[in-house]
Amino acid sequence: MPAAQQIAPIDNADQTIDDFAAALAWHDGDAEATIRTLLADCRHLREQLALAEISMSLGFTRGWRPCNEPAAAIGSANASG
Numbered sequence: 001m002p003a004a005q006q007i008a009p010i011d012n013a014d015q016t017i018d019d020f021a022a023a024l025a026w027h028d029g030d031a032e033a034t035i036r037t038l039l040a041d042c043r044h045l046r047e048q049l050a051l052a053e054i055s056m057s058l059g060f061t062r063g064w065r066p067c068n069e070p071a072a073a074i075g076s077a078n079a080s081g
Contacts (some may be wrong), residue, residue, distance in 0.1 A: 027033040053065060 023034050024031065027037065043062065
């Protein structure tokens, strides 16, 4: 069996807690600074997503368009499956 198949999957709950702890540690435990940084990152990524959407052709994505709201992405994923 290849080594890639022997690796156990990462538990998403553990990964989320680790990500949270790492973000907080980066800001020396300052929750407000952590939130401000994450919101700034989110704003930056939304701007990048908007630029990518403008520059993509429908043929490239086969009609798929990115959406800004997570709830819309969850709803469309449930409708297709």
